[in-house]
Each structure stands twice: as C-alpha cells, then as structure tokens.
Amino acid sequence: MIRYLISFSIRNRWIILLLAAALFGWGVYSIKNNPIDAIPDLSENQVIVFTEWMGRSPQVIEDQVTYPLVSNFQNIPKIKNVRGTSMFGMSFVYVVFEDNVDIYWARTRVLERLNSAQKLLPEDVTPTLGPDGTGVGHVFWYTLDAPGYDLGELRALQDWYVRYGLQTVKGVSEVASFGGFQKQYQINIDPHKLNYYKIPLQDVLKSVKSNNNDVSGRKFEMNDMGYIVRGLGYIKNIEDVENMPVGKDGTTAILVKDIASVQMGGDLRLGIFDENGLGEVVGGIIVMRYGENADEVIKRVKIKLADVEKGMPVGVKFKVAYDRSELIEASIHSVKKTIIEEIIVVSIIVLLFLFHWRSAFIIIIQIPVSIAASFILLQLFGISSNIMSITGIALAIGVVVDDGIMMVENAYRHLADSQK
Numbered sequence: 001m002i003r004y005l006i007s008f009s010i011r012n013r014w015i016i017l018l019l020a021a022a023l024f025g026w027g028v029y030s031i032k033n034n035p036i037d038a039i040p041d042l043s044e045n046q047v048i049v050f051t052e053w054m055g056r057s058p059q060v061i062e063d064q065v066t067y068p069l070v071s072n073f074q075n076i077p078k079i080k081n082v083r084g085t086s087m088f089g090m091s092f093v094y095v096v097f098e099d100n101v102d103i104y105w106a107r108t109r110v111l112e113r114l115n116s117a118q119k120l121l122p123e124d125v126t127p128t129l130g131p132d133g134t135g136v137g138h139v140f141w142y143t144l145d146a147p148g149y150d151l152g153e154l155r156a157l158q159d160w161y162v163r164y165g166l167q168t169v170k171g172v173s174e175v176a177s178f179g180g181f182q183k184q185y186q187i188n189i190d191p192h193k194l195n196y197y198k199i200p201l202q203d204v205l206k207s208v209k210s211n212n213n214d215v216s217g218r219k220f221e222m223n224d225m226g227y228i229v230r231g232l233g234y235i236k237n238i239e240d241v242e243n244m245p246v247g248k249d250g251t252t253a254i255l256v257k258d259i260a261s262v263q264m265g266g267d268l269r270l271g272i273f274d275e276n277g278l279g280e281v282v283g284g285i286i287v288m289r290y291g292e293n294a295d296e297v298i299k300r301v302k303i304k305l306a307d308v309e310k311g312m313p314v315g316v317k318f319k320v321a322y323d324r325s326e327l328i329e330a331s332i333h334s335v336k337k338t339i340i341e342e343i344i345v346v347s348i349i350v351l352l353f354l355f356h357w358r359s360a361f362i363i364i365i366q367i368p369v370s371i372a373a374s375f376i377l378l379q380l381f382g383i384s385s386n387i388m389s390i391t392g393i394a395l396a397i398g399v400v401v402d403d404g405i406m407m408v409e410n411a412y413r414h415l416a417d418s419q420k
Contacts, residue, residue: 020369027372030379035293038327040386041136044080045103046096047110048130049073053122054089054268062086068120069093069127076109088270091127103132103290131174133287139294140301141322143179143275143283146315152266154282155180157312163284165308171297173289179273180282181266185241189260197254199247207246208256238262275321283321291382298325331387335394342397343367350405359412363404370400 009016051065066084070093073082078101085092097106107129114127121127131137144154144162155177163175187208194201217229235241242257256262275281288297305318346367350360374393375385383389 020365023376024369024372027369027375030375031372031385034375034379035291035384036296036328036332037136037294037384037386038324038331039136040384040388041134043135044096045099045101045106046094047103047106049093049095049110049114049127050130051091051093051121051125051127052089053091053125056089058086058088061089061091064122065091065125065127066093069117072113072117072120073110076113078106093127107132131287132290133173134290137173137288137290138285138322139288139324140286140298141283141320142286142305143281143319143321145317145319146313149313149316151180151280151282152183154316155182157316158282158284161311162308165311166284166286166301166304169297169300169304171289171292171300172286174287176285176287178283178285179280181269184265184267185235185238186263186265187241187256187260188263193259197247197249197259199254199259204246204256204259208241208244211244238264283319294384295325295328298323332385332390335387335390339371339390339394339397342394346397346401350401353405353409356412359408362408363401366400366404367397371397 049069051061051069053061053065056064062084066086069091070082070084073079073093073095076095078098080096080098082096083094085094095106095110097103111129114129117127144158146154158177158180159182163177166172166175187204189201189204194204211233212235213233215231215233217231220227220229241262242255244256245253246256246259247254272280273283286297286301288294309316309318343364347360347364350363351357371393374396378385378389
C-alpha cells in the first residue's frame, strides 16, 4: 500500500501539490473562522433554571420550588443528571445534558417541561431559563465612572439604558448588572394605625398593586372626532403612593399616608461591589453566547460602548474592569511566536544536517501544511483556538518533521549510492 502511494504520488506530482495547496487553503480558512479564546471551555453542557420568590426561607424554596422542578426534569431525554440549589428567596436548578447534545435543543426541552411544571409551583412564581452562555462566558466587565453621582441613579442608568444597548450586540447572551441600589418605593406600615382603622394587611397590598396600573377605556366620538379614554394610574412620585386609598372610614377615604410612611429607598442587597478598595461602583458583566468567538464579541462590545457613551449624562464614562481580549491576544501572540521560532530552528537544523536545500524544502513544507490541517480538525470538532490547543500544535512540530527527516535522508542516501 505504501509502495503504491509513493509511486502514485511521484507519477502525479502536480495533483499531489494541488491537493496540498487546497489543504493549506482550507486550513487558512479554518484559522480565520475558528473561535478564539484564552482558555478552553471545560464546563458542562447544562441549562440553568432560575426562580425568584423573595422573602421565603431556603427550606420553603426547597419544598415548594426546587423539589417540584427537579422531579419534573428527571425524565427529559439525553440528560446526565439534575442538580438543585435553594437559598434565601432564590432557587437554581442545573439540568446537565450529554456532551453531544445541542445546547438550543436542550433549552427547548427544558422550556417544554417548564410549561407543565408551572402548575406545580406557588401562585406568582415564574421560573426562567438562564442565559445561553457557558461557565467561561464572562468575557468583559465594565464599571460606570461617574464622580458625584448617586449609586441608585447609576444603577438605574445601567438597568434601563446601558444594559439594553449592549444586549443588541451580536454574540452577547446577557448583560448582568452589579453594584449600587435598585430604587423602589418603600411603604413602612404602622401596625397600630392599621389595627385602629381595622384594615387587613392583605387589603393594603392589593390596593397598592391595583392602583399602580393604567385603566383601559373605549373610543368616544364627539363632533366627528374620536377620543380614546384611558385612566393614567402608574406611579410617578412618592405623593402618588401616599394618596392611594386603602379603605374607608364611613364616607372618608383612608389613604396610604394615613397608615404608613412612604420613602424612596434601595432593594435588599446580599453584597456590595467594591473596586480596588476605593468604594462601591456600578457596572455590568458581558456574558458571551454559546459557541461565539470571544475576541470578536469583545471587539463588537467596545464599538457599542462608544456609541452608548454618547447618550449618557455628562460626566459618566465607561471604565474597563476586565477585558479577556488582552489575555487572548497575548496568549495567541506568545504561541505564534513560539511556532515561528520552532519552524526557523527546525529548518536550520535540517539544512545543516542534510546540507541539501531540496531535501530540506520537502521537510520544511510539511510544517505549515500540518499546522493548517490541525486547524481544520479543530474547526470540524468544534474546538476553539486557545492556549491549550495551540500549545499542543507547537509541541508537535518536532514530531511532525521526524518522519520526514528519516524518509528524505533514507531516499537521499539510496539515490547517492545508486550514482556511485
């Protein structure tokens, strides 16, 4: 078989050269299109289901949310295991699938189960799927550099302007906000006044909830003109909350301000985000979508940050806290430099030992073709170009030329003996 391949290659040398050139071109194309990251993604193929039920203890969350969901997910096809975690006010369920399962097929199966599991959960509890990212998907962190601004204002700017602008970037799965205070209207009810007016607490909750809403009307025509009638009821300031009726004392309406004090405050926080010991900051985390090119995603995010920054208040700027592209570019540059140095060293050694440039050229040409073919396989198997995979290619260069040196040297010796 080997004899036949050698004789065929010699007789059809131009076909072999054309195939080698095509293989090299395919490899160059794979190099340009293969996802680039600094570290390999070794995370499990999983779908995360997040459920929030604030104010409940971990045991209640475990019994009424986590356990029903875990039980319902057990018979999803092609899963390895299901794990659940319960904490104060929150539940996380991790559905781990087999490695060869497409992530979006897996998310669809979990979403189908969620529709049937909804009836097993308490009222007003709605589980949601986590982002379609991986464990190493946090590719870019930023903070809002705004001296003199309130943390609540910065968090509102991040949640209602910056986050929505960055979520439109191709390859971004989620923009997770951190730091600051999430603003909310806080009603501090006086239990003595509530008891005095004989108003149940549940009536106060229902009243506040129902009053924070627009009321739909109908179309009213007058003098050949059509008017849409609607009631504006959304809260705009503290006074709107204070003037909400929660009951009546005879013919007099009892308002929220009669039984409670209303203030603007921050939501409950389970931690703070401090930057270099200089104080709290507000910012966001860019989560990359599954299978995307990390380097390209970060470049698109930086372009979008420049556009978003134009619409922010005066004095507010973006400050980069973590940029993986720096690590990616440094790692790839280091490995590329090593490969080039190895190619040069191997070429010099081959030339010195054989002292025949045509023989050395045969061996040296194997190196770029073999490296290009390696990237073809990386692309076909869905493996990203990272510091581990490229370092493996660099280490294999010496092995690649070993067989070539032996074969060419053996052929050169036989040809030299035949000419004596």
